[in-house]
Structures are given as structure tokens and as C-alpha cells.
Amino acid sequence: VEATIPEPLREAWRKYSAKPFTQKSEIELEFVRHIETTLARSLFNCDELAAYSGIALAFRDRLIIEWNKTQQRQTFADQKRIYYLSLEFLMGRALDNAMLNVGLKDVAKEALGDLGFRIEDVISQEHDAALGNGGLGRLAACFLDSMATLNYPAWGYGLRYRYGIFKQEIVDGYQVEIPDYWLDFNPWEFPRHDITVNVQFYGTVNKQRDTQGRTTHIWQGGETVQAVAYDVPIPGYGTPTTNNLRLWSSKATSGEFNFQKFNAGDYESAVADEQRAETISAVLYPNDNLERGKELRLKQQYFWCAASLYDIVRRFKKTKRAWNEFPDQVAIQLNDTHPTLAIVELQRILVDIEVLEWDEAWHIVTHTFGYTNHTVLPEALEKWSVPMMQNLLPRHLQIIYDINLFFLQSVEKRFPTDRDILARVSIIEESHPKMVRMAYLAIIGSQKVNGVAELHSDLIKTTIFKDFVDICGPDKFTNVTNGITPRRWLHQANPRLSELIASKLGGYGFLKDLALLEELEDFINDKEFRKSWVEIKLMNKTRLAKHIKEATGYQVNPNALFDVQVKRIHEYKRQQLNIFGVIHRYLAIKAMDPKERAKPVPRVSIFGGKAAPGYWMAKTIIHLINKVASVINNDPDVGDLLKVIFVADYNVSKAEMICPASDISEHISTAGTEASGTSNMKFVLNGGLIIGTCDGANIEITREIGEQNIFLFGNLAEDVEELRHRHYYGDFKLDMHLAKVFDAIKGGMFGPPDDFAALLSSVESHSDYYLVSDDFLSYIETQELVDEAFRNQDEWTDKCITSVARMGFFSSDRVITEYAESIWNVEQLDMGKENE
Numbered sequence: 001v002e003a004t005i006p007e008p009l010r011e012a013w014r015k016y017s018a019k020p021f022t023q024k025s026e027i028e029l030e031f032v033r034h035i036e037t038t039l040a041r042s043l044f045n046c047d048e049l050a051a052y053s054g055i056a057l058a059f060r061d062r063l064i065i066e067w068n069k070t071q072q073r074q075t076f077a078d079q080k081r082i083y084y085l086s087l088e089f090l091m092g093r094a095l096d097n098a099m100l101n102v103g104l105k106d107v108a109k110e111a112l113g114d115l116g117f118r119i120e121d122v123i124s125q126e127h128d129a130a131l132g133n134g135g136l137g138r139l140a141a142c143f144l145d146s147m148a149t150l151n152y153p154a155w156g157y158g159l160r161y162r163y164g165i166f167k168q169e170i171v172d173g174y175q176v177e178i179p180d181y182w183l184d185f186n187p188w189e190f191p192r193h194d195i196t197v198n199v200q201f202y203g204t205v206n207k208q209r210d211t212q213g214r215t216t217h218i219w220q221g222g223e224t225v226q227a228v229a230y231d232v233p234i235p236g237y238g239t240p241t242t243n244n245l246r247l248w249s250s251k252a253t254s255g256e257f258n259f260q261k262f263n264a265g266d267y268e269s270a271v272a273d274e275q276r277a278e279t280i281s282a283v284l285y286p287n288d289n290l291e292r293g294k295e296l297r298l299k300q301q302y303f304w305c306a307a308s309l310y311d312i313v314r315r316f317k318k319t320k321r322a323w324n325e326f327p328d329q330v331a332i333q334l335n336d337t338h339p340t341l342a343i344v345e346l347q348r349i350l351v352d353i354e355v356l357e358w359d360e361a362w363h364i365v366t367h368t369f370g371y372t373n374h375t376v377l378p379e380a381l382e383k384w385s386v387p388m389m390q391n392l393l394p395r396h397l398q399i400i401y402d403i404n405l406f407f408l409q410s411v412e413k414r415f416p417t418d419r420d421i422l423a424r425v426s427i428i429e430e431s432h433p434k435m436v437r438m439a440y441l442a443i444i445g446s447q448k449v450n451g452v453a454e455l456h457s458d459l460i461k462t463t464i465f466k467d468f469v470d471i472c473g474p475d476k477f478t479n480v481t482n483g484i485t486p487r488r489w490l491h492q493a494n495p496r497l498s499e500l501i502a503s504k505l506g507g508y509g510f511l512k513d514l515a516l517l518e519e520l521e522d523f524i525n526d527k528e529f530r531k532s533w534v535e536i537k538l539m540n541k542t543r544l545a546k547h548i549k550e551a552t553g554y555q556v557n558p559n560a561l562f563d564v565q566v567k568r569i570h571e572y573k574r575q576q577l578n579i580f581g582v583i584h585r586y587l588a589i590k591a592m593d594p595k596e597r598a599k600p601v602p603r604v605s606i607f608g609g610k611a612a613p614g615y616w617m618a619k620t621i622i623h624l625i626n627k628v629a630s631v632i633n634n635d636p637d638v639g640d641l642l643k644v645i646f647v648a649d650y651n652v653s654k655a656e657m658i659c660p661a662s663d664i665s666e667h668i669s670t671a672g673t674e675a676s677g678t679s680n681m682k683f684v685l686n687g688g689l690i691i692g693t694c695d696g697a698n699i700e701i702t703r704e705i706g707e708q709n710i711f712l713f714g715n716l717a718e719d720v721e722e723l724r725h726r727h728y729y730g731d732f733k734l735d736m737h738l739a740k741v742f743d744a745i746k747g748g749m750f751g752p753p754d755d756f757a758a759l760l761s762s763v764e765s766h767s768d769y770y771l772v773s774d775d776f777l778s779y780i781e782t783q784e785l786v787d788e789a790f791r792n793q794d795e796w797t798d799k800c801i802t803s804v805a806r807m808g809f810f811s812s813d814r815v816i817t818e819y820a821e822s823i824w825n826v827e828q829l830d831m832g833k834e835n836e
């Protein structure tokens with residue numbers, strides 16, 4: 001391209017083109033320029049929010065320079081690209097991350113200092129980008145960071161929700177949801193009003209014969225909505241690579257239609273059309289691990305898949321390659337089943353628009369996609385009603401039926417004697433109404449299917465997808481254990497620990513190669529090092545204690561054992577087990593002779609997490625935690641021995657404060673239910689220990705750090721089925737310690753017992769599906785072991801240091817490398833000397 005531009009022009013352009021800043025004075029110049037011109041303010045009315053805006057704009061510009069060059073480099077290299085399709089990207093704040101990733105936080109700190117601001121105060125002005133529910137969305141964000149850091153040519157595709165996950169307030173002990181309008185000022189996105197895609201809904205399908213006598217399908221009528229691209233730069237750490245996250249926003253097509261309505265004076269219906277269109281990307285659905293079949297959600301999914309596929313195909317077509325090379329240029333990863341319609345959409349584009357033969361198109365499709373499963377919970381497996389899909393996406397439903405027909409024919413040929421297999425594996429469930437099973441469609445349309453931790457990947461092969469292993473062969477199914485980015489979850493969240501580690505390991509190389517942490521074990525007896533280690537933990541706990549005081553009014557002792565469970569509230573994650581354990585502890589303290597009360601280890605039980613607004617049982621658990629907190633925290637018999645805290649509105653930036661401040665964190669799901677968990681990794685990487693079940697990635701964490709460094713308890717996944725069966729048919733007897741806890745609740749100790757009746761009866765008389773009673777004794781005994789271990793601070797510190805040293809495996813860089821090699825078959829871009 002460049003060769004066609006005359007040299008003098010190129011010369012002038014080069015002379016004036018923006019250069020990335022590196023000096024303090026340059027940052028100050030940019031900062032003041034943005035305050036004075038972009039924001040039209042001055043020194044005299046520059047508050048912290050304005051200072052945030054100024055510095056964010058300066059760094060935004062800085063990223064854009066590298067982002068442009070990255071796009072050019074990747075176009076020029078013309079390699080296979082990764083497209084990560086996710087309905088959720090739980091990014092959190094961007095400024096701190098941007099400063100750290102380009103290596104200029106220290107310089108920015110001085111610059112801001114010169115101009116009268118403390119960098120921490122400025123950073124905390126930023127609103128979290130909370131376009132996700134929990135682990136699945138945060139995983140996508142960690143992957144973007146790793147893909148950029150490793151110089152992979154990669155794009156994220158998602159939706160630009162106007163409202164992210166709701167903000168949580170606690171009022172009288174109850175969760176209240178507040179809308180999260182976050183776009184007032186967002187310097188991190190670039191609207192691309194020139195990059196739009198028209199997306200069609202509803203209408204009808206007509207068959208036609210083309211000139212060669214082929215039958216073609218024409219999808220006509222219905223309505224169209226316009227997708228507008230908003231681009232978010234994703235800077236890698238210590239590399240110029242700055243990738244792109246493209247989020248689609250919906251708006252009414254500015255076509256004939258509206259114009260005519262306006263001219264005819266029908267303003268109201270023209271405006272209504274506009275609002276209906278904008279509704280598609282208006283709000284993130286706040287359910288995690290629950291599927292609710294709403295039409296608007298299906299619209300979101302198709303809107304996003306259609307726009308993304310159009311964009312991907314457009315980019316491929318620019319290279320003028322033959323269609324059969326598509327899978328060599330494009331790898332599309334489906335983050336759960338939410339983007340499964342992308343499979344159908346690509347088949348539609350190839351067959352209906354590009355007029356490829358069905359088989360040739362299907363070969364391309366099935367070599368392009370990979371599908372990641374994140375759950376085995378039956379209530380979370382996506383299904384869409386056939387009538388709804390028929391109405392909204394008539395052509396796609398036809399294609400799904402054809403995919404299913406060819407698939408079932410091949411199954412029948414291979415398993416002619418198995419009479420039920422066709423009904424079991426059909427994409428269409430023969431219920432009333434009929435349902436499209438999205439996971440089955442995703443498996444059939446993908447080249448690889450993966451789970452997110454070893455146990456989970458084994459479970460999907462032996463339970464929910466067993467038949468597909470027989471049909472497709474075991475090689476289609478694989479495991480890629482999750483990980484986290486050490487940039488955000490160590491360096492950014494815990495700068496002091498990161499600095500201490502760097503001082504021992506001779507630099508920050510471990511942030512790019514986390515396995516280097518193993519050298520920390522050499523310093524385990526280094527007195528100075530250990531002292532700093534303990535001091536840092538105490539500082540982080542003190543910082544959290546300060547937040548707790550401000551947010552709740554409760555004063556907690558930073559020297560107490562901080563016991564943390566923060567994650568979405570869900571019965572399978574068993575916050576109820578934790579709070580019942582807290583009540584047990586409280587009853588034990590109350591029963592002690594006052595002289596005895598000096599003995600137990602003081603503990604602060606910290607909870608945090610949102611309940612889906614329609615998940616009544618989860619809300620009841622939040623209510624119970626808050627009631628228990630107000631009783632225990634105000635009981636003079638207890639004092640510092642036990643405090644219970646509910647941190648409202650748990651989100652990414654709260655996690656950055658909480659993870660470094662824990663002594664022990666709880667990952668106590670019923671065995672076999674938590675696919676992986678990723679906060680378990682964050683806590684250990686920050687020098688905390690775990691109490692947990694043999695579930696998800698806890699198992700691999702144990703293998704890496706050693707079983708002497710983790711507190712495991714409870715029944716194993718392989719025994720769960722049998723136990724449930726026994727509850728159901730045999731006699732069920734509540735654990736005796738748990739019975740005392742229940743008596744206390746029923747006696748009104750924590751308010752009207754009716755408030756908690758359903759929660760108790762889910763354990764007592766509704767077969768205790770999550771095995772709370774079965775695991776209770778083992779849980780409380782293990783908590784006693786935790787107390788004992790904490791009493792010996794030296795040994796505790798040994799465990800913490802050893803664990804951190806052995807966490808290298810859980811870097812999302814390792815995860816992305818595995819995906820790249822075993823699923824995507826893509827290569828890192830050769831950065832030549834640029835990456836030095």
C-alpha cells in the first residue's frame with residue numbers, strides 16, 4: 001500500500017505522525033492539554049475526576065498509536081487470526097492496567113504528583129467496565145491480556161451493553177439492584193461510525209432456482225437493525241502489540257423506512273422503532289449458570305454473531321483467498337454456547353450468499369470453530385424454543401434442521417442397533433415446545449470441544465456429552481485448565497508483593513514467565529524477605545479493614561485471620577455452608593467459659609457477591625449472612641473473636657483489593673459442580689491459602705502446590721450421585737452440629753425464622769441436593785485445622801511462600817499457548833527487534 005504514495009507525502013506524514021511518549025514532561029504536556037482543550041477546564045476547576053479524565057485521555061492516545069501500528073503489522077503479516085467470541089468481557093478498570101502494561105506507571109505517578117494529584121486517588125475515579133457476570137467474563141478479559149502480551153493476532157468480539165452488571169446495595173440486609181450506567185465518560189472506546197452491519201430478524205424464507213438450476217434460499221422481509229462497532233484497545237504487557245476488542249452497539253437503520261414515517265408525521269412509531277433497535281444492546285443479562293429463554297437474549301446473540309461474522313468474512317475476503325483456505329486464516333473460539341449461532345450464520349453465508357455446496361461449506365465451518373464448555377449444571381445448558389427461533393430466525397432454523405438431519409443419518413449408519421441414540425443426541429429435543437440444544441449444535445459444528453479444568457473435562461466426557469465422545473471420537477474433546485493474568489492479579493492488585501518478588505528474582509521477568517516464581521523457594525529462609533512478606537500481607541489487610549470500616553461501619557482487627565468467600569452467590573458454590581459454619585463457631589464461642597474465650601484464633605469472615613435478581617434462594621443466603629453479621633458483630637461476648645462482613649457490590653476492582661488481603665479463601669462447591677474456579681488461583685497467587693473441596697481447579701492447584709499447603713475437605717465427585725440417591729430413597733439425617741445451627745435459626749436468633757425457612761428446608765427436607773449436611777462435619781473440623789495452622793505463623797508463612805512459588809502453571813499465558821497450539825493452530829507474530 002505504502003509504495004503507491006509519493007515519497008514527499010510520506011516524508012511529511014512521517015515527520016508529523018504521533019510518537020508514543022516516554023518522558024514525564026511529555027505526559028504532563030498531554031495531561032494539561034487534554035484538561036484545557038478536550039475537557040475545557042483549567043487548573044482551578046480540575047478535581048480528581050477531571051484529573052482521571054486527563055490522564056486517561058493521554059494514555060488512550062498513547063495506546064492508539066501502538067494499536068494502529070499493530071493493525072498494520074498484522075495485516076502485513078497476513079497470518080491466521082484468533083477471534084474470541086464472548087457475550088461477556090469483565091474488564092474492570094483500564095487506566096492502571098494501561099499504565100503498567102506500557103511500563104509508565106512510575107513516570108505517570110511523578111507527573112501527577114507534580115500537578116497536585118495522588119495517583120491512587122486518580123485511578124479510583126474510574127468506573128469499572130463490568131460487561132460480565134463472573135468467572136466466564138473475567139476469563140475472557142484475562143485471555144485478551146495474554147493474547148496481546150504474547151503477540152498473537154487476536155480480536156475479541158462482544159456487545160457494547162449500555163448497562164453492565166447491576167450495582168448491588170444492601171438495604172436492611174437485603175440485596176437491592178441499581179442500574180449500572182457506565183458510559184457517561186468512557187475514554188477507552190472508539191466509535192467506528194463507518195463500520196456498520198445491517199442485521200436482519202423475522203421475515204420469511206422463499207426458495208428460488210438460480211440460473212444453474214440450484215435451489216437457493218432467500219430470506220426476506222422482517223426488520224433490520226444496525227450494528228455499529230466500538231473498538232477498545234487491549235495493550236499487551238511489555239510489548240507494542242495492542243489488540244482490538246470490538247463491541248457492537250445496536251441502533252435503528254437510518255434508511256427509507258424511518259424517513260418515510262417521519263415525513264408521514266408518524267413520529268411516535270418512528271421513535272418506537274428506534275428504541276426497540278437500541279434495546280438489543282441495552283443490558284447485560286445478570287444470570288450466571290441459569291438459562292431463561294427470553295427472546296431479547298436470542299436477539300442479542302444473533303445480532304452479535306451476525307455482525308461479528310460479517311466483519312470476519314469481510315476481512316478474509318480482502319485477502320482474495322479461496323474459500324477452502326478460510327480455516328487456515330480464521331480460528332473462532334466460542335466462549336460457552338452463547339455464540340453458537342455463529343456456526344449456523346457462517347454456513348448460511350457460505351451456502352446462501354457465497355453459493356458454495358453444502359458439504360464444502362460445512363467442511364469449512366467445522367474446521368473453523370472451537371467450543372469451550374463452562375458448566376455441567378443442567379439448568380445452565382442453553383436451549384431455545386423452536387417456535388421462537390422459527391419466528392425470529394426462520395432461515396437459521398432450516399439450516400439447523402439440515403445440520404441435524406445429516407448428523408443423525410451419519411449416527412444411524414454407525415450405530416444401527418442403538419435404538420435410543422438418535423433421540424438422545426438430536427439437536428432437537430422432542431419436548432413441548434421443541435427445543436434446540438445449543439451445546440449439541442456447538443459440538444457438532446466445532447473442531448474441538450474443551451472443558452476448563454481436568455475434572456470438569458473428564459466429567460463432560462462421561463456425563464453430559466458421553467454419546468458425543470462415542471460418535472465423534474475422544475480426540476475432539478480436550479482439556480485446557482483455566483488461568484489468570486499475573487499482570488492484573490499480582491502486579492496491579494498487589495504492587496508491593498510484586499516488587500518484593502522482583503527484588504529477589506532480579507526483575508519483573510516472572511510477569512511474562514510465571515514459572516520463574518519457583519525460584520522464590522530459595523528464599524524461604526531469608527529472614528528479611530519473610531519479614532517483608534508478612535508486612536505486605538498486613539498492609540493489604542489493613543487497607544481492606546479501612547474499606548470495611550468506611551463501607552459498613554464495622555471495625556475489624558487486621559491481625560485476625562481473614563477468611564474470605566467472594567464470588568457470585570449460588571447454591572452450588574455453598575455460601576450457605578460457610579455461614580452455617582460461622583453460626584456454629586458463634587455458638588461455640590457463646591458456650592465457652594469466659595476465661596476460655598482467649599483461646600480461639602480471632603477471625604473475620606468476609607463475604608461478597610451478587611445474586612441474580614430472580615434467584616430467590618441466593619437472595620435469601622445474602623439476607624442470612626447480613627442478619628448473622630448484625631447479631632455477631634454487636635455481641636459484646638464475642639468482641640474481636642469473630643466478625644462477619646458482607647462487602648457490597650463485589651466487582652473486579654474490589655477483587656483487586658480483597659484478593660491480596662486474605663489469609664484463607666473458601667472454594668467449597670459441591671464436588672463436581674464448579675467447572676474450574678479462577679478466584680482460587682488469584683488468592684493463592686497473592687499469598688493466601690485455600691479451604692476447599694476436591695472440585696474444579698482446586699485439584700490441580702493441590703497437585704502444583706502440594707497437599708500440605710491446602711485445606712481440602714468433603715465428599716468426592718465420584719460419590720455425589722450415590723449420596724443424592726440415598727437422600728432421596730433412604731432415610732436422611734441432618735448432621736448433629738448442623739441441627740444445632742438450624743435450631744438457633746429456627747429459634748429466631750437471626751430474626752424471623754420464616755425468612756429462612758425455605759433455605760433450611762432445601763437442606764432438611766428437600767434432599768439436600770448440594771450435600772451441605774454431608775460435608776458439614778468435615779468442613780467445621782477442617783476449619784479447626786485452619787485455626788491451629790494459623791496459630792503457628794512461621795509455618796503458615798512457609799506454606800504461603802511455597803504456594804506462590806508453585807503457581808506458575810496458572811498463568812493465562814500458559815492457557816493461551818495451549819489453545820494456540822492444540823486448538824487454534826496459530827502462531828505468535830514475529831516482532832523482530834521491536835519486542836526488545
Ligand code: NBY
Pocket residue numbers: 133134135136137139285287288289290291374375380382452482674675676677678696
Ligand atoms: O466460568 C464460570 C464457571 O462457573 C467457573 O467454574 C469457571 O472458572 C469460569 C471460567 O471458566 N461460569 C460462569 O461464570 N458462567 C457465567 O457467568 C454465565 C453467564 C451467563 C450464562 C451462563 C453462565 N447464561 O446462560 O446466560
